[in-house]
Amino acid sequence: DAMVIQNPRYQVTQFGKPVTLSCSQTLNHNVMYWYQQKSSQAPKLLFHYYDKDFNNEADTPDNFQSRRPNTSFCFLDIRSPGLGDAAMYLCATSRAPPRGGYNEQFFGPGTRLTVL
């Protein structure tokens, strides 16, 4: 089945220790997204890739970086995690919408990050 896979499902890191979360997809979608979701809150878009074009949200901290080496993979790097970065990180994909169209997003199961 075509899907969005996130590894690991649970990640524990220490305050200030860099961590990388990974996402892969078999849907061959050209748009990939990273969201941060804290308990009982809306998923907050951090950035997205439209093919290789990187689009950063204005309020995404510099501490968060992303890489997309090819269509299938995307990584989220947190350079110096703080306690406030503990959250669920969701990866999603979509087909690029036709002009004026829409984009149903397909989500992975998420990676829950704990910062000690």
Added chain:
Amino acid sequence: SQKIEQNSEALNIQEGKTATLTCNYTNYSPAYLQWYRQDPGRGPVFLLLIRENEKEKRKERLKVTFDTTLKQSLFHITASQPADSATYLCALGKNNDMRFGAGTRLTVKP
């Protein structure tokens, strides 16, 4: 700034009744509105999309309405079942720019 509000954090209803969830927005003119279901510890799953020029969409027991004058969408689940218990998120967008609400947690009691 753009704001998306879902009517309440939690909604409890009895099995068999119709659940109605509300999504209100301000300072935005979305081209479309989507509803997602999210179970605990999982990613959201797409349910329905409605475009700005559409008033209503149906899919099985689900119905969505979209009133761009009131800036509101209503999401209905008819003949609700305990398996419908989950958090339901609305999302508004234009092209690739889509923003989510915080969701309403629905509990359907047998």
